[in-house]
Amino acid sequence: MSPIMEPLRGKDPILKSQVYSELTPSQQDLFMFYAYYNHAKHSLAEYYWWTAYYLAQPKIWTEIKLRLRNFGDENIVGLLEETEEVLQKWSHPRSMESFDVSVNDLENDSLLRESLSPLYSHFQKITPFTLNQIGIYIRKHPEEFILVETQQQIKENVTNSDYPSS
Incomplete structure (x- = not known):
């Protein structure tokens, strides 16, 4: 996912949405996990902030949970729902317009x-299993993640391209 995600860092949400819509459903599953996991894994503060951030965007939060279910790992989805319940006790999700969450909230x-601390500890314990489940799924269904062109498709693409033939 890194070749897709890296160029999108800090870019316009409309561009991100367009790229996302062009992915296969399985690539979308992986994209959503990757987006959440790579932000939330670093520390309790990051886990808190990024979860609150995605909660403030209900469409994205729902999509993250939906996409993780597609990999067959209900444990991680259950954990996200537990975290959501805890954050709701602190008036989360807040809208993006009034998003004032800070990593300092945990200090204060x-x-x-x-x-949140035991939930983050559990997150750290179960994500290796989640990563393994995703790896197994990808190995069983590589055609859902990569496009392999046949020689005929390559020939057709070259023939139909704007490049001058030799």
């Missing part, structure tokens, strides 16, 4: 930190 609110 020990109860919030104590509520």
Whole structure:
């Protein structure tokens, strides 16, 4: 996913949405996991901030959970739902218009930190299984993730291209 995601960092959400819509459904599954996991894995503060950030965007949060279900790992989805329940007790999700979440919230609110800490620990414990499940799925269904052109397709693409023939 890195070749797709890296050029999109910091780009316009409309562009990200367009690229996402051009992915296969399985690539979309992987994209959503990758987007969440690679942000949330670094620390409790990052787990908190990124979860709150995606919660403030209900369409994206729903998509993350839906896409993770497609890999057959209900444990991670259950954990995300538990985290969502905890954050709702602190008035999350907030809209993006009023998004004022800070990593310092955990320093200033020990109860919030104590509520999220075991969830983040569980996240760290179960994501290796999630990654393994995703790897197994990809190996069983490579055609859902990569496009392999036949010699005939390549010939047709070259024939139909704007390049001058030799």
